[in-house]
Amino acid sequence: MLYPVTPANKGLLALLVSLLLSVPFAHANTDEFSLKFAVIPDTQGADDNWGKNRVTLPNGTKTHLGIDWNKDGYYDGEGFLIDISNNGASYWHPMLVLNENQNPVIVENPKDFPIGYRHLPLPLVEPIVAKIIEEQVDMVLAVGDLTDLRSEHEYQQWMTKVAKPLLTNNINVYPVRGNHEVVDGNDWQQWFDAAPHVGKPTSVNNVDNGIDAYQANDTFDQGYKLYQAYPGSLIQDKIAKGLVIGYPGIEDLVYYFVEGDTLFIGLDYYFSSLINNSYRGSWTLLKPWLQDVLEKHTHSVKHRVVFAHEPLAPKKRPLTGSQGINTANAPTENLFGLDIGQIGYMHMQEAIAPNLTQDILSLFAKHQVMYLSGHDHQYSRSLIRANSNAPVKNMFTQIITGNASWKAYENRFGFSPEYEVGLAQHNFVDEHHRTSSLSFIIVEMSSREIRITNWYHPISFSPDDMTQGLHWESENQQWLKPTLDKASNKVNWQRLDANWQKGDVYHYAIDADKRIVKPRQNYWFTSEAPKKSDYLGSTAAIYDGYNLTFNTHQIQTPSGNTYHKKRVPLNELLTFSWFSDNNLVTVSDIVMISGISGQTGSSFNAQGMPLTASPSTFFFDNKGKQVANPEAITPEQAQQGYADTVTLSLSVPNAQLTNAYLARYDDNKRQWHVVTNKACFIASAYSDDFSVVYGKERRGRMPKDKNGKVLPEHCHMKLWGYNHNNQTLWAMINREGKYAVIQSEADKEKH
DSSP: OOOOOOOTTTTGGGHHHHTTOOOBOOBSSOOOOOEEEEEEOOOOOOOTTTTOEEEEOTTSOEEEEOOOTTOSSOOOTTOBOEEOOSTTHHHHSOEEOBOTTSOBOBOSOTTTSOTTOOOOOHHHHHHHHHHHHHTTOSEEEEESOOOSSOOHHHHHHHIIIIIHHHHHTTOEEEEEOOGGGTSOSSOGGGGTSSSOOOSOOSOOOOSOSSOOSSOTTOTTOTTHHHHHHTHHHHHHHHHHTTSOEEOTTOTTTSEEEEETTEEEEEOOSSOHHHHOSSOOOHHHHHHHHHHHHHHHTTTTOSEEEEEOSSOSSOSSOOOGGGGTOOOTTOTTTTTOSSSOHHHHHHHHHTTTSTTHHHHHHHHHHHTTEEEEEOSSSEEEEEEEOSSTTOOGGGOEEEEEEEBOSSBOOOOSSOOOTTTEEEEEEEOOBOTTSBBSEEEEEEEEEOSSEEEEEEEEEEOOOOHHHHHTTOEEETTTTEEEEEEEETTTTEEEEEEEEOOOEEEEEEEEETTOEEEEEOTTOBOOEEEEOOSSTTSOOOEEEEEEOBOOOOOEEEEEEEETTEEEEEEEEOOEEEEEEEEOBSSOOBSSOEEEEESSSSOOSOEEOTTSOBOSOOTTSEEEOTTSOEEEOTTOOOHHHHHTTEEEEEEEEEEOTTOOOSSOEEEEEETTTTEEEEOOOGGGEESSOOOGGGSTTTSGGGTOOOOBOTTSOBOOGGGTTOOEEEEGGGTEEEEEEEEOEEEEEEOOHHHHHHO
């Protein structure tokens, strides 16, 4: 709705009252998120010897024993039944159930509790599953390393503690295998290069369960039959119902399905010898299948998600020094090594498939794939590109989705400069190379929009605590941690509340305009609303503002036998997404700005721990001089959604306005809120003199009002104004969100 022309500074007397203005609102060309899914990263366990107790039995023999404190049937150590009825005494001297020969009784069947088994990190896995259920997602992707040693016991735990509670809550589960479902953790390369490998397979079916993992000539079966009996059965069921279509011969390993407007493709990288007698690398076999699936769905879906275990470009890996590759300008620098990321393996397979890397990355970019993975036990978001010259529109998103394992990795290699642009990083490693945080992601989608949210939860306990009885109590959504009162020899249980936090959040429309902004670079950007009938034709621009609140991350890249440390800053992906208004509350089109907040201005070491030095306390002025940053954002402010101040302009085509306000939309309250202050208004266009970089004293010149009086000091970095010449309202803002120009009937009637 447009209003009659009056002088722009008339009607502003009531502006202070209108600061509280709230208007119900709905978008015309958007809808509620229709699909919400979570991704569970690595749930593998770890060595169960941390908390074993060595005891002497009545018959004089000695053995190591584990403890089942919470009596859920999962025993650490050697899997013997332990009686903990003697209160805390069993903490130091486990009481065993012995047979007539005074030997401990093994729990149930050895196939379920084998000697030296490993198990899932249930105090980490169960709260993630509980949070996912609380968030009411529609489905879950499990990106591999479901187990550590692919034993039947681990698969049983995964089905019981992960799949069952999700399915009980009508949440579909789609797993893919990781390297720990295939080999012993040290032989990845044999599955990825372009040459055949001969020898005894390292994957074993290590429990007596009646499932023969190696039948007839299945030399490289890799324990596939054991996987099929448990997680694979979830996909087999959907294939039988016609809901999933798989790669011929390995349908439950490589498959796709469509949910709403989204195509999902699950990939496995360890299958080659299952379907091909003459060995070929997995990507050479996947390429034609991927081309067919993606092209077939070009026009029938809006979004494409590829999920697999290993990232295309890794963070903890590769171990470049292990192969002595030190060529500074080699395109595969930081790629080759023992475990090198899938881009590295693509390069290796180019011996029989020239240009394979470019073909695959270009295919994913063409279809704007979102690539989701695990493997590196951390959270990371980046853009992947076929080469360093690719424009941002030819890049696609990769997310390493977090960690649900005790195991954690330092950030050794950071982001590969040839193939990757780093946007967010959160790894969590304590001094013992164990995790200090849980982490996973939730993705929400509508026909036009995507919102990615990284959830994380710091933890202060260890595998030793789990061995001694730490467990998740689902009834109260709390951890129970045992401590022994040595004076009374009793166990006390400490309750630890769950307090999940949002980390990296990125919200955008699939047709958005984007620009990569490097640290200390200007945010200058322009964008136009789509030229469609339901839009007014607004333009938006950021005139001023600099990326001063950015994170740096230390990487420790090995060279030979030494590590070279350096700090690498993260970029930001400035994004303008457009919407129109179906009830004419706004007098401009709506622009959603995202990608400028989320970084805290902190510096992190390779373990993900914050250092004291901050990269955002200074910047370089227009003379190249390093000066203090007068608007430094604290980490606490950044976590609340605040960002560096920018000057946003938004035009209202074909109209002169009165009583115009710049407003920001509150998604939670579903209302508009004016973000400008009457005292800080200027009836003129924006000037570089107001800039923190170009203004006097590097704080920006404080302008005068219409009476020639200098505006008050509190207006610093809060100025706003209206330019009659191009019907543009501008304002300094410091938060992401949806912005529009509004002009209410109520305020119009007052003037």
